[in-house]
Amino acid sequence: MAATLQVRVWRGGAEGAFRGYEVPRRESQTVLDVVTYIQRRLDPALAYRFACRVGMCGSCAMTVNGKARWTCRTHVSKVAADGVLEIAPLANLPVIRDLVTDMREFFDKWARAKGEFVPTATRRDPPAAVRPATAARRAADAAIECIGCGVCYASCDVVAWNRDYLGPAALNRAWTLVNDVRDGALAARLAAVAGDAGCHACHTQMGCAERCPKQLVPTASIAGLKRAVGRAVLRGEI
C-alpha cells in the first residue's frame, strides 16, 4: 500500500478541469473518506454531497475512475490498486459545481413514471394482507431496495442518447408499484411508462444492472414493464 494517493478531482461546472491532490493512504479508506479529507484539509471550497455514509441515503454517488459508484461503500483498495483516483460528478446529469449534480430531471422522471403509490384503501380499512410468496410480491421485492443514488441513470447509454428517456431507476420504481396489489393506478402507470420515452426505449444493455450498488436488475424490471404494457395495449386496457 502506497503512503499517499494521487487524486484528481473535477472542479467547476459543465466547464471545468481536474485538479490534483495528494491524500494520505489509510487502512479501510473509502472514496468518500478521500473526498472529505480534501475538503476538510486541502480545499474547503470543494462541493460534494453525502449524508448517511453507510449506503442507505443514495446521495454520495460520483464517477470514480470512469465508473459511477456509491463512494461511501467503495473502498479505495477496490478501485485504485495503483494509488491513482479520478473523481468526477455523475454522468448524464447537469453539473452544478464540482462533484454536485442537479438531480431534478432524475427525480422529475420518477414523477413522470407515476412512481407514487396510489392507495385503494383508507385508514379505516383493515391492513392489506399481502402474501410474500406470491409472484407479484416477489417481483416487487426484487426491485424494491433502490436508494435513488442515480448510478444506473449515469451508467445508461440510452439516457445519454435520448434525453426524454425515463431511465432505469424511475422504470424500476414503476415496476414495484405495478406489482403492488394495494395500488390503484395500474392503467395510468402503464401508459406513463410505455413508448419511446419509456420502457420500450431500453436496449437491454444492462449497464444499470452492472453498476447498481444494491445489485438490483432494473433491466429485468423494464422487461416486465414491456410485457405488462404489451398485454394492456392488446387487451385495450390503455
Added chain:
Amino acid sequence: MSGDGMRGDAATLRAVRAQTMLWLAQRASAAVLALCVLVHLATMIYAVRGGLPAAEILGRTRGSAAWGAFYAVFVLAAALHAGIGLRAIATEWLGLRGKAREALVAAVALALAALGLRAVWAVVA
C-alpha cells in the same frame, strides 16, 4: 384539467399505444425472421451440397406458390423489422423526432419491401 390538457393526454395515449404496437411488431417479426433464416440457410446448404445449378433451382422456384409465399413473408418481416430498428437509431443517433423520423423510416421500410418483393417475383414468376 383544461380541455387542452385532455386533448394532449388523448394524443399522448394514442402515441404510446402506437409505439407499443411497433415494439410488439418488432418482437413478432423477429420470431418470423428466426424461423425464415433457419429454413433459408438449411435450403441453401442442401442446394449447394446437392450441387444444384442456378437453372435447376429456378426450375423449382418458378411457378411455386409455396416458395413465393415463404420468401414474400421473409421479405416483409425483414422490411418491418429493419424499419422499426432504424426508427430507434434515427432517434438516438440522428436526433430525429416526429414526422421527419416516421417519413424516413417508412420510406426505408417500403424501399426494402419493394426491392425484396421484386427479387422474389424474379425467381417465382
